[in-house]
Amino acid sequence: MxxxxxxxxxxxxxxxxxxxxxxxxxxxxxxxxxxxxxxxxxxxxxxxxATEWNMLSQTSTFVGWANYQDALTRNPDFWHVMRNSVVFALGLVPMNIALALALAMSLYRPFRGVVVFRTIFFAPVVTSAVAWAIVWKFLLQGEAGAVNQILATVGIDGPNWLREPNWAMFAVIVTRVIKMVGLNMILYIAALQAIPRDFSEAARLEGATNWQIFRMVIWPNLAPATLIIVVITMIGSFKVFDHIYLMTGGGPENGTLVLAFYIYQQAFEFFNVGYASALAIIMFFIVLALTLVQILLRRRGSL
Known part of the structure; x- marks a missing residue:
């Protein structure tokens, strides 16, 4: 058995x-x-x-490093696009982080109605990006736009935000910040709630001011969360496509033509898939390098 x-x-x-x-x-x-x-x-x-592959004619020729050389040394449009991408990132990342931190500092402690305010500021994050961009495109029109009509009531003659080179980039950055700031706000709220209140209370008993408590107690404890937020926001700033495509189309005068939209143009409008692929690889290494630099600065205590 x-x-x-x-x-x-x-x-x-x-x-x-x-x-x-x-x-x-x-x-x-x-x-x-x-x-x-x-x-x-x-x-x-x-x-x-590494090829010269045209989607329209379905022909492919191996060219090695030629696409990379064309982008980095022969095509002046690439460096104009890179300048726009850097301007977009330098405008979006600090503005987003500063606003997210300010909102988090105001909303991380419980009070009557705090959930409502958190929901209001987070709602744009889950709103359709297409709907968001289209609505803001109407709001930022010239004299017919709601923004300029509001400014006119206080005697300010607003510009045509999306059709003037000096204002188009600023308008796209601001609308993108408003769209995504709620996500970083939630991350900062979680990080603030994880800081023991004993730290701030002990510093206050020693006579520290609110600014000193923030600078010496709160901000150092937010460093890990800040690193994550900076990296995520920076990567998102280089990948932005929908806002540019729907609001400005890269204009006016290529003033908002950033790298992600330029890659789309080369691949799906001009059918230069090989050149677009090389640009995508270049963007990958740029974002990777910036991420590694930020991690290195964080380990050295500079961030």
Whole structure:
């Protein structure tokens, strides 16, 4: 008779092998998705970047590093686009972080109606980006726009925000900040609530002012959260596409033509897939380098 206490095992498979097989079965959907939707396209982009492949004529020629050389040394439009991308990032990242921190400092402590205010400021994050951009495009029109009509009531003649080169970039940055600031606000609120209140109370008993408490107690404890927020916001600023496409189309006079939209133009308007792929690889390494620099500065205590 078989002993009922004896453990049944699959023939030829040890307990360790069965455990490994079960684990791989559980992670296989994620691995398959990673291979199909991330690693596969990444390899394809690297391959296309070394070719002159035209979607319209479906012809492909291996050119090696020529696309990269064209972008970095021969095409002046690339450096104009890079300047716009840097201006966009330098305008969006500090403004977003400063506003998010100010909102978080105002809303991280409980008071009557705090949930309502948090919801109001977070609502744009979950709003459709397409709807958001289209609505703001109407609001920022010339004399017919609601923004200029409001300014006219106080005697201010507002510009045509999206049609003047000096104002278009500013308008796109501000609308993007308002759209995404709620996410960083929530991250800062979580970080502020994790700081023990004993720190601030001890500093106050020692005679510290509110500014000294913020600078010496709160801000150092927010450094890890700030690093994450800066990295996420900076990467998002280089990837922005929908706002540019829907609000300005890269104009006026290519004043808002940023790298992500330029890649789209080259690939799907001019059908230069090889050159667009090279630009995408360049953008990847730019964002990677900026991220590593910020992590290094954080480890050295400079951020």
């Amino acid at each position: 078989n002993d009922p206490r004896r453990t049944e095992r699959a023939p030829g498979l040890s307990l360790k092998m069965r455990g490994m097989l079960t684990a791989w079965l559980f992670v296989s959907p994620t691995v398959a998705g990673f291979m199909v939707f991330f690693l596969g396209p990444l390899i394809a982009v690297v391959f296309y970047s």
